[in-house]
Amino acid sequence: MKQLLLSGILLCFILVTATTEYCEAQIPRERVQTDEPVSDIFWANSNIGVSTVRNLSAGNLNSTIAHVFGPVTGGIDRFYGLDDGANTRLGLDYGLTDRFSLGIGRMTFNKVVDLRSKYNIFRQSESGSTPLDLAVKFSTGITTLSGVGLEFSDRLSYLVSVMAAKKFNRFSLQLAPMAAHFNNPSPGNQSQLYGIGILTNYELNERFSISTEYLPVLGKRNNGTHNTLGAAININTGGHIFQMFFTTSQWHGEQFIMANNRDRFFDGDFRFGFNIHRVFGL
Amino acid sequence: MTESGYAEFESSVPLHSFTGESEHLTGMIDPSENLVDFYLDLNTLKTGIDRRDRDMYRTLNVEEYPFAEFTGSLESMFDMDSSEEQPVTVAGEFSIHGTTRSVRINGTIQVNGNELILEASWTLNLDDYNIEPPGILFYKVNEEQKIRIEATLKPKDRENLKS
Numbered sequence: 001m002k003q004l005l006l007s008g009i010l011l012c013f014i015l016v017t018a019t020t021e022y023c024e025a026q027i028p029r030e031r032v033q034t035d036e037p038v039s040d041i042f043w044a045n046s047n048i049g050v051s052t053v054r055n056l057s058a059g060n061l062n063s064t065i066a067h068v069f070g071p072v073t074g075g076i077d078r079f080y081g082l083d084d085g086a087n088t089r090l091g092l093d094y095g096l097t098d099r100f101s102l103g104i105g106r107m108t109f110n111k112v113v114d115l116r117s118k119y120n121i122f123r124q125s126e127s128g129s130t131p132l133d134l135a136v137k138f139s140t141g142i143t144t145l146s147g148v149g150l151e152f153s154d155r156l157s158y159l160v161s162v163m164a165a166k167k168f169n170r171f172s173l174q175l176a177p178m179a180a181h182f183n184n185p186s187p188g189n190q191s192q193l194y195g196i197g198i199l200t201n202y203e204l205n206e207r208f209s210i211s212t213e214y215l216p217v218l219g220k221r222n223n224g225t226h227n228t229l230g231a232a233i234n235i236n237t238g239g240h241i242f243q244m245f246f247t248t249s250q251w252h253g254e255q256f257i258m259a260n261n262r263d264r265f266f267d268g269d270f271r272f273g274f275n276i277h278r279v280f281g282l
Numbered sequence: 283m284t285e286s287g288y289a290e291f292e293s294s295v296p297l298h299s300f301t302g303e304s305e306h307l308t309g310m311i312d313p314s315e316n317l318v319d320f321y322l323d324l325n326t327l328k329t330g331i332d333r334r335d336r337d338m339y340r341t342l343n344v345e346e347y348p349f350a351e352f353t354g355s356l357e358s359m360f361d362m363d364s365s366e367e368q369p370v371t372v373a374g375e376f377s378i379h380g381t382t383r384s385v386r387i388n389g390t391i392q393v394n395g396n397e398l399i400l401e402a403s404w405t406l407n408l409d410d411y412n413i414e415p416p417g418i419l420f421y422k423v424n425e426e427q428k429i430r431i432e433a434t435l436k437p438k439d440r441e442n443l444k445s
Contacts, residue, residue: 027308
């Protein structure tokens, strides 16, 4: 018994000695000092209908499926707007570099095909050396509706938007002044529209966040239109981002939202919609 | 001491696989004391999708356990005078996620002038290190991860490495 105890103590001593020797011999462990961009200022490339500063890494492909249904004021007879059909946008964006992406999409209304690009001029850094994200977006919309007797140039509209965003702990704010131009606006409508997108995001936890967007039109606006307001819950499933929201505008793309929204949120004229975003590494 | 160090893992989920990599593998081989010591700051591993990276860091609990480490020795010494690629085996302790296991890893060493070029690969089982494979519903990351490292080492005075 005594011998067994002695052997045990000796074994323990050898193990402890070996471990200590390893530790003394090891090179000191040091963390790598990096200054990465702040992550998840917004959880997806667009919030509800307005683009965010979030961009794709080089070689990544983002697919988006966006739906906005009819007004919830349709009640149970219209299943709160779901019976009214959705304006659906299917989109793909591809990261050419870590700061520059190109995208294409197509929505139901007016069968608009949009081509867009986004470039991050600088990115908010974790160290605070760069205090905010700044990105610029260019987009061209092409109305492909047939039988309306329009020349190709008459079908075009353009948008430029400068997006400045900052994340404060769990809360993010984005201000995005923008200008839109329509080559051939409908009679009585403006060919130029200006607005400012005001977006927020608040992370409840790793899986859920709440976001809002407000897009007031500044200066002259189309008759009968109102500023768009929406609120969404974002769900991070690990592979997808689901955004379920209520918003006033049934349109996709900032220039079309500014030009066409005729509903007011606080009059109850809002709609249910959802976006699904998925990033693939190619 | 490493002049440059690269580490990668290959991970798979049903119908898909992806790779994570880092250029920050740090370590040394000390032939005089027969010591092999390497570590990797896990925060430097990138899979190409930032959200997946963050899920990975969370799974590995890198805030509490920032390093994957190996400390051990060569089972047989390699020939410093040969410029051929030589098979080697190291035995020692590998730690990740706060768990340490004894491992034997096969690799190769090549002497190139005053440099050593090391390559090794092995399979890591997540369950052995109490790492819960991340997943959604029925889809889970495979428990077996293929690890590969490459390092170029140059002579350096070890006394200068100790803080």
